[in-house]
Amino acid sequence: MMLLLFIPIGITVHLAEKIGKILENEVPLNEVLLYLLDFTIYFAHILFPLFLFISVIWFTSKLANNTEVIAFLSSGVSFYRFLRPYMIGATIVGILAIILGLFLAPKASEGFNNFSYKYFKRNKGVVENTNVFRQINDNDIIYVSYFDVKRNKGSNFTLEHFEDDQLKYKMYASNIVYNEADSTYTLTNYVKRTIGENNDELEILKKKDTVFSFEVDDLIPEIFAAETKMYGDLKRFIAKEEARGSSNVGRFKLVLYRKWSLPVSVFILTLIAVAVSSIKRRGGMGVNLALGICIAMVFVFFDKIFGVMAEQSDFSPIIAVWFPNFIFSILAIYLLYNAKR
Incomplete structure (x- = not known):
C-alpha cells in the first residue's frame, strides 16, 4: 500500500522534470508507458526497505495507540510470539525482494537506462567514456583517454x-x-614500436586500417551494465571485467552482493520497526514515525557512504554491503531487548 501511495507521486515528479525532452524528441506513447513501468520497478526496488520500514511502523503504531499490544502481552502472549506474524510477513516480502532483485529489476534497469540514453542524453553532444584501461586477453592491454559512443571514435589509443x-x-x-x-x-x-634485443623497429603511418581481436564494446566501460544483468550473467561479467583490469569491478560487485543483502535487511528493519513502534508514546504515532524515519535515514546514509567507498577505493565491496546490516542487526537486538522489557 505504501508503494502504491508513493509511486504515483514519484512518477508525477519525474514526468514533470522530463516532459520537455519527451515532447521535444516526439517519443511514442507506448515507449513512454514502458519507460514509466521500468521507472516504477527500478525505484521500487531501490526504496523497497524504506517503504517496508515505514509500513511496519505505521500499522504497529496504530496497534500500540489502541493499546492492542498491551492487550496481547497482558493475556500471556510472549513478545516473541507477538513477533511471529511479522517474521512470516518479512519472509514473504524477502522472497519478493529476491525475485525483484534477480529477475524484474535487471530488465527494468535495462529499459530505464536505454530510454534515458536514447532520448534524454542524445542531444548533449559528445557522450564520453574517459580513461578506459583494460586487459582484453592474457597478452594485450588497451587504453583510450576518451571514447565517443555516438561516433565510435576515441582519442589517444594505446595497445601493449x-x-x-x-x-x-x-x-x-x-x-x-x-x-x-x-x-x-x-x-x-599511427606509430608501432617493436622491441628488439639491440634496436627497436618503428612503423609510422599517417593513417592505417586494421582489425583487432577486441570488440568496440571493450572500449566502452559499461557503468550500469551490472544493474541490467541476471545473477548468473552478472557473475560471469564480473569475472571477465576482473580479468580485464576494469576500474569498475567494485561497483559491479556491490550490485551482486546487494541482491542478497536486501532480503536480509528486510528482517533487520522489520525487527527495528516493531521494537520502535510497539511502545505507546505520549506523542502518538507521529513520534514513532519520526523516530523510525530518522533510523531509516541513518541506515540509508551508512549504505551510501560505504557504497561510495567501495566504488571509489580499494575498500571491500562485500564489507561495504554487509557492514550496515551487521551494525543495524546489533541495534535491532538492543531495541528488541528493551521493547520486551
Whole structure:
C-alpha cells in the first residue's frame, strides 16, 4: 500500500522534470508507458526497505495507540510470539525482494537506462567514456583517454602486447575510429614500436586500417551494465571485467552482493520497526514515525557512504554491503531487548 501511495507521486515528479525532452524528441506513447513501468520497478526496488520500514511502523503504531499490544502481552502472549506474524510477513516480502532483485529489476534497469540514453542524453553532444584501461586477453592491454559512443571514435589509443611478461610491441594512435560496415578500425597518426634485443623497429603511418581481436564494446566501460544483468550473467561479467583490469569491478560487485543483502535487511528493519513502534508514546504515532524515519535515514546514509567507498577505493565491496546490516542487526537486538522489557 505504501508503494502504491508513493509511486504515483514519484512518477508525477519525474514526468514533470522530463516532459520537455519527451515532447521535444516526439517519443511514442507506448515507449513512454514502458519507460514509466521500468521507472516504477527500478525505484521500487531501490526504496523497497524504506517503504517496508515505514509500513511496519505505521500499522504497529496504530496497534500500540489502541493499546492492542498491551492487550496481547497482558493475556500471556510472549513478545516473541507477538513477533511471529511479522517474521512470516518479512519472509514473504524477502522472497519478493529476491525475485525483484534477480529477475524484474535487471530488465527494468535495462529499459530505464536505454530510454534515458536514447532520448534524454542524445542531444548533449559528445557522450564520453574517459580513461578506459583494460586487459582484453592474457597478452594485450588497451587504453583510450576518451571514447565517443555516438561516433565510435576515441582519442589517444594505446595497445601493449606482452609475452612472458616482456613487452614485445606497443601501438599508439592519436585517434581510433570503429567502422561498423566491415568491423575494422582506422588509426590516425599511427606509430608501432617493436622491441628488439639491440634496436627497436618503428612503423609510422599517417593513417592505417586494421582489425583487432577486441570488440568496440571493450572500449566502452559499461557503468550500469551490472544493474541490467541476471545473477548468473552478472557473475560471469564480473569475472571477465576482473580479468580485464576494469576500474569498475567494485561497483559491479556491490550490485551482486546487494541482491542478497536486501532480503536480509528486510528482517533487520522489520525487527527495528516493531521494537520502535510497539511502545505507546505520549506523542502518538507521529513520534514513532519520526523516530523510525530518522533510523531509516541513518541506515540509508551508512549504505551510501560505504557504497561510495567501495566504488571509489580499494575498500571491500562485500564489507561495504554487509557492514550496515551487521551494525543495524546489533541495534535491532538492543531495541528488541528493551521493547520486551
